[in-house]
Amino acid sequence: MFGLVEHLDHVGFREGAERVADLVGFTITEPEWQPLEPDGGGYDLSLPDRWQARRRPWPGSSTWRYLNGERCLPSPLLRTAIKGGLLREGPHGSIWAAHTDKTGVVTGWEARGPQYRGFSSGGSKALFRLGSVTALRLAVTEAAIDAMSLAAIEGMREGTLYLSTGGGWSPATQAAMWDLASRQDARLVAATDANAQGDLFAERLRALAEDAGCDWSRLRPHEEDWNETLKIREKEMRERKERGVPHSRRPRQGRLRPAEPALDPAGRDAGGRQGVMEN
Numbered sequence: 565m566f567g568l569v570e571h572l573d574h575v576g577f578r579e580g581a582e583r584v585a586d587l588v589g590f591t592i593t594e595p596e597w598q599p600l601e602p603d604g605g606g607y608d609l610s611l612p613d614r615w616q617a618r619r620r621p622w623p624g625s626s627t628w629r630y631l632n633g634e635r636c637l638p639s640p641l642l643r644t645a646i647k648g649g650l651l652r653e654g655p656h657g658s659i660w661a662a663h664t665d666k667t668g669v670v671t672g673w674e675a676r677g678p679q680y681r682g683f684s685s686g687g688s689k690a691l692f693r694l695g696s697v698t699a700l701r702l703a704v705t706e707a708a709i710d711a712m713s714l715a716a717i718e719g720m721r722e723g724t725l726y727l728s729t730g731g732g733w734s735p736a737t738q739a740a741m742w743d744l745a746s747r748q749d750a751r752l753v754a755a756t757d758a759n760a761q762g763d764l765f766a767e768r769l770r771a772l773a774e775d776a777g778c779d780w781s782r783l784r785p786h787e788e789d790w791n792e793t794l795k796i797r798e799k800e801m802r803e804r805k806e807r808g809v810p811h812s813r814r815p816r817q818g819r820l821r822p823a824e825p826a827l828d829p830a831g832r833d834a835g836g837r838q839g840v841m842e843n
């Protein structure tokens with residue numbers, strides 16, 4: 565299995581082992597930095613206390629620069645996510661993106677930075693949730709940064725809840741997805757990566773949608789993932805601006821507007837009770 569993942573995804577053993585672990589909902593723990601008390605002694609905090617102890621990102625902070633500068637996530641979207649209590653400043657310029665249960669309780673967080681990727685030690689993967697909790701279009705990605713990137717591309721599409729499984733599929737994730745997909749008129753969108761692992765996740769989401777009796781569709785990024793797609797879009801927009809070519813649709817100040825539909829016409833799939841296609 566490890567060799568197959570290494571071959572299909574063109575990764576080394578360490579990355580392959582992490583992806584296999586994610587598929588079965590197992591978290592490979594790594595040493596996690598903890599601050600020290602003034603007297604030099606260490607201390608342990610509960611999961612909620614560890615989350616609350618971290619500051620929210622702010623314009624100019626290291627986490628903000630990472631998300632806005634390196635990851636190209638727009639400021640209005642970051643402010644929305646921060647206002648919703650979804651993001652925290654992690655150590656060394658990393659981001660903590662909250663996973664919550666249906667009552668809003670933080671169960672853990674995705675940790676991602678320029679040199680680090682992991683999940684909170686002692687936490688459990690459920691879902692990262694960006695958008696209205698009553699939304700019926702459920703766009704499911706594999707990482708919180710991809711969920712926010714898709715939201716940026718679509719301009720925070722009305723009626724959409726942008727979700728991330730954190731790359732895993734724990735019993736808590738299964739239960740949370742079932743709870744959302746089983747609602748009347750729910751529509752599940754498998755917005756997973758455009759690679760072998762993304763296709764496996766999409767099939768799992770498709771099976772869940774069929775069991776729950778909701779509509780579903782497959783939404784592939786033009787690049788391998790949604791953040792890469794967003795970064796290339798932003799680069800092309802800057803190049804057009806530098807050449808003096810006006811954008812076809814000028815966004816209003818302070819609002820998110822998609823430059824183009826987040827669709828892959830050459831390879832999209834859809835199905836469910838009504839066979840709904842993405843549009």
